Amino acid sequence: MSYSINLGSWQSIFAVPSDVVDKHLKLAGGAQLKVLLWVLRHAGSPFEAEAVGEALNMHPADVKDAMQYWVETGLLAVSGGTFSPAQTGPGRSSREEAVPAAQPAAPQGSPVSSIAQGENRPTAVTQRASEPPKASRPLSRPQKPDSLFVVKRAQEDSDIAFLLQEAQVILGKTISNGDSATLLMLHDTDGLPVDVILMLLQYASSIGKGNMRYIEKTGIRWSDEGIDSLELAERKIRQLDQSQKAWSAVQRLLGLERRSPTAKEAQFADRWINEWRFSEDLIREAYERNVDAKGKFSFPYMNSILERWKKEGVETLEQAQNEKKPFQEAAGGEQAPSYDLEAYERSSIFDD
Structure with a gap:
């Protein structure tokens, strides 16, 4: 007599690194997780951002952004357009392996030409703690931090993690890496407390202006006006x-x-x-x-x-x-x- 086991949908499975759940599930957005799962499911086969986007109903640029997220967090490494698990050498973390040293800043808004574009994205960012007290706003706004720095700040500061999570609830959508960087800058660069930023998000959403451009512009104006408490924010609203x-x-x-x-x-x-x-x-x-x-x-x-x-x-x-x-x-x-x-x-x- 012969025996067999029918595993049904479990007949075809693929591996997901434990770090995805242990370290990234809390902070990664839905877009990043969807892209990662698709890529892991089709590991070993070549793919283009357009194909992933079509399968997931996403724009190819968002696919590239999601892949760059996993490179910057140290889960994946990329070389010559090929992605592979990031290797951790002695004395170095996978994050350091995955992200090269910071390069001169490129102009904001420059197009991404391939799915591997951005592996040399600058990671340097000026932290508020090292800045002198600002007398006036600089003529040019500092470059937004990359997703690696945003994730690092969220891991180090529970208030930042709470801000990014609540922002998605208030706005009713998964916020992008760029949106997360904007919110972080409102806190770190412009000095708005987390509770004030959340009140701003609630106000913007209530008047139908929950887009990040309006939120950033209004947040900068609040900072210039010295609105740094819930009382002042309520008065302003x-x-x-x-x-x-x-x-x-x-x-x-x-x-x-x-x-x-x-x-x-x-x-x-x-x-x-x-x-x-x-x-x-x-x-x-x-x-x-x-x-x-x-x-x-x-x-x-x-x-x-x-x-x-x-x-x-x-x-x-x-x-x-x-x-x-x-x-x-x-x-x-x-x-x-x-x-x-x-x-x-x-x-x-x-x-x-």
Whole structure:
């Protein structure tokens, strides 16, 4: 009698290094793990980034980025376009074997020409601990750290590991190596605490701007404004919410198309609604005078009308309408006033 064992799906298996689970499972993103598993499954067969991308529904550039991640973490080594397990020599870690010494920095955004491109990527990065107290922001932003340095920081600092994990939860997606580097720079270079960065991520996500470009730009601005605590971050977010509500009100009152305001437009709206606290009736009256006098709407011109009302203590629609009466009555008398309000408002002094 002959015997056999039916292993089913276990009939075909492949090996996965224990280090993947022991050291990298916590920090590696879904894209890096998917690419690694695909590559290990097809070990011994040549492959192109395009083929891996097609199989995993990923862009080839993301495939190259994922492979570079495993090179920089020391799991794989690459030579002449061929990947192999990183060899650890006496006195050296696999990470040191896998990543060559830092080379002169290449321009950011340079294209990756092959799946092995980037093995000589610079790893040098200036740490905040060694920097002197910054008096002003440098003219050029430092180069972002590579994925090796990001992983090292996460392993050394549980707060950084928590930041990178929570960022994926808040944004609802796996963040890329570049995104992780951006978040690390907001902490290490710009000095934002982890809890402030997480609050920024939550705010950006809540207004539909969870892209890393907006997050980085806003984070740098917060750093310049000295927002380094939860209290200051909450105050800033309340201010931003009020500014957004002010713009929405002005947009509605003036019949403007729905769009994001320019910085100057947002400043005008915030000033009229939140700082000067004009009523909707006064804002509408100023708009009508603007259009009557100039034939078109102009933010600076309308601001000049409201600014004059603020200085003169005009707080109601009745006061605004009555201010013209003395001039109109005087104009019907024997002597016209030397100061013509309507002519003043028609002047071009406040044009764009």
